[in-house]
Amino acid sequence: MQTELCKKLGIDLPIFAFTHCRDVVVEVSKAGGIGVLGAVGFTPEQLKQELDWIDDHIGDHIYGVDIVIPQKYEGMGEMDPAKLEEMLQAMVPQEHHDFAAKLLADHGVPEWPDKDDKMGLLGWNEAIATLLVDESLKRPKCRLIANALGTPPADIIKRIQDSGRLVGALCGKVKQAKQHKNAGLDFIIAQGTEGGGHTGEVGSMVLWPQIIDAVGDTPVLAAGGIGSGRAMLAAMALGAQGVWTGSLWLAVEEAEAEPAQKQSYFDATEEDTVRSRSWTGKPCRMLKNDWTEAWATEGNPEPLGMPLQGLVTADAIRRTHKYAAVGECQKVAFNPVGQVVGQINEVESCRDLIFRLLNEYVEALEKVNALMPE
Template identity: 60%
Template sequence: MRTEFCEQLGIEFPIFAFTHCRDVVAAVSNAGGLGVLGAVGFTAEQLEVELAWLDEHVTGIYGVDLVIPSKYEGKGVDGLTPEQLEKQLAQMVPQGHRDFAQQILTEHGVPALPDGEHHNELLGWTSTTAGPQVEVILNHPKAKLVANALGTPPPEVVSRIQESGRVIGALCGSVKHAQNHRDAGLDFVVCQGTEGGGHCGEVSSLVLWPQVIDAVGDMPVLAAGGIGNGAQVAAALAMGAAGAWTGSLWLTVEEANVPPAQMGTYLEASSHDTIRSRSWTGKPCRMLRNDWTDAWESPETPDPLPMPLQMMVALDGVKRGHRYPEAAKDVNFNPVGQVVGMMNRIERSSDVINRLVEEYVTACDRLSKLNG
């Protein structure tokens, strides 16, 4: 199961786990895979705390996932601090959108945040705000892999990461995106089919993976979107992928920092319960369908704004959902892929890694018998 990309990184299994929970990152990396911490919800100061903790608890290496969109409202505005950019973008958000978001939360009885509780409205959703996060990553030697979730990273970010001895890649949802990443000199691509949770395109994994693998030549491709068992990992590697990039699976592990109410929502959902919606981030994002997504789909309500303006509208809802998960059960932000229908029990992260490996071996044995 060991690929050349495993050898390059010094990991045992080509299983990559994207998660916003540092405990899951550590558990996966220590079990032979590579945990990747999603940084978009952290300020630079908070990210420093998370990575310092990982340095102490990870025996090998880990990765960090940034969100630096290649296209967003306000891109090209130079010379502004993150605070100045946030203020400028905030002036572009219609009050009607903010009022509508508040109406949804109020109608569902989700309490407001305590008075005076500060929350930055961008937190890494632009190159300006993600810049300080890059500086933090460069101070942590065990953070050996960096991925960008939306588009090709800026050239100066690519060069700084690579010159530090790290590898940098980016997610893609089309052949064109993958070729852009290759032409920009990235070290790998994460090819995500439409089944995947979070931001995704429209092409299914089984169709997209081989197209991208053929298009980028020797560049390592990590297959993502809908992977829930080891047989799917075997299928991805059989197509030529260098590894499997998983995300949704880690929402229902013991180490996940997911409130019980939200965890129950994932465990009870079927693969038919997801939707691609712009209602939280402004870009098509796969998540569980609920009253929030339905409200923004109605023709009588405001259309979601472009990124990052819609996130500036919705972030109060995200924060309130985290603080009051029981009250926000029907309007919470639940990004997850169609694989949610296979996530019907809580497992330890290390057991998930072991299960994927065992299922991979079983699938390979099955093919060997057929070939024989």
């Protein structure tokens, strides 16, 4: 089932799996697809450790890395990251910090044990993102870099392509897809509103064909709402060169998540997600809970923009992950996931999930073919 993009990468299946778990990256790539490690939460040192592990376990297979590479803003490119962070911290109203702290305390989420271990901006700034790209480009088995938000800066695109790797980016609008194409990206990920994480307003069924038509010969990967082989077939029928999936990998056997967190996916239906700015400052699809409701309630502080809201919530993200099963933590936890969460009902291994997708794909294709006259 190789598309042109699969051939370029040398992979057997057009299944791209976005994940934060190195084990999932390795298992998906070994099963014929390609695992893509989401690196935005990592420091350069942590990414080095993760990629060392992947390189040691993935055999002859390849993988990708997903990074948030912001465009340079006037003056910011040269600014020392510590100064930049200090400046941004000063822009966050105390009211926002207090509101977040109270929500966590009211739900019994313990404080982070080391008070001096402060959370910062992570990979959300250009200086750190560049170091993450540097680390990825040292790895011969890392063959693809994806950018989560916006078109990457021209110098980064050039560096990735000069190294012989492919570079792509997500988008949720035709306009953004055209910008990606004009910047010379090797592939475009068209993410419909159904998808987990940062997402736009247009549904996949409308967005995919429009973007595919708008960008001509640039390969498009369909993202957002793929929870079965039937949905994968629909994406391929619309002209996608593969599927870019995220939510499906959150509850697999190999995914490193607390049982309480996996249970919250099994309990959720397709109606239980919301696009909320409450964690990152940009609309991001996640499980609806007390946290998302509180930030959307009139009279309460409104979420700030990106990256300021991230400074309010960075500590809450790590605490709600660490103490996932404590108190009512899941009611205030950051759980990005797409509407396909309603189809995630059991723990499967990555390999079994990929085989299931393929079987469903073939079964659906046979049904569609059987409709044709003899």
